[in-house]
Amino acid sequence: MKEVVKGFRKIVYLSFPPESSGRPVVCNLTRLFDLSFNILKADISPRHEGSLTLEMTGLEEDFHKGIGYLKENGVRITPVAHKIFRNEESCIHCGLCTAMCPTDALTLEPSNRTVIFDVDKCSACGMCTRVCPVKAMTLDLEDDRQ
Ligand code: SF4
Ligand code: SF4
Known part of the structure; x- marks a missing residue:
């Protein structure tokens, strides 16, 4: 039986192209995938490329779905460990x-x-x-x- 790991936590670095920076894609992580997020660092301004360092918590499966959703919306994602x-x-x-x-x-x-x-x-x-x-x-x- 597959073990469901609760409390999965990951810090990721997100880069938003200008066309994504005005859309509520990060807020939708909670609504669509039941993920909690904590913004650790933000550099976003309307109509410009922006970045967010985000701590995401939830179920690991939902985390991967949320990451897929962000990518579909043009957000580039890098694990902080790569930074x-x-x-x-x-x-x-x-x-x-x-x-x-x-x-x-x-x-x-x-x-x-x-x-x-x-x-x-x-x-x-x-x-x-x-x-x-x-x-x-x-x-x-x-x-x-x-
Ligand atoms: S290791 Fe350095 S970059 Fe990472 S949270 Fe601590 S002070 Fe910040
Ligand atoms: S040398 Fe730099 S990384 Fe190492 S303990 Fe001192 S401040 Fe931290």
Whole structure:
């Protein structure tokens, strides 16, 4: 029997072409697919290309249907994990970024004083890229056409 996983959560980066930016496609995720969403970052203006970093929660099956619906409406979707990178060789585990990270994607492991990066919690806010003294964190905000 297929297991129904409730509470599926994913952070995605959406790019809207100008013709989609005025339509309520994101609001329809709740109405049509019973998904909850939390806007973590937005850069949208009418009649211009826009972007949203969205945390979506619901059933995994509904999440995939919602993603399909967004794509049908011209929205380009990139998992946040494809946007943010840590250079493991450069990181000196100074911990500065952990104080800035709003989602606890970067946390200090006290037992060995290393900084753990959990990309699944990252919202691609970019705060860590601004404080990292060795530029170990990089955020690629170029659109990936999918
Ligand atoms: S601020 Fe940079 S060097 Fe320091 S722990 Fe974070 S990623 Fe590593
Ligand atoms: S971009 Fe950096 S500071 Fe922002 S949520 Fe991701 S890891 Fe945390």
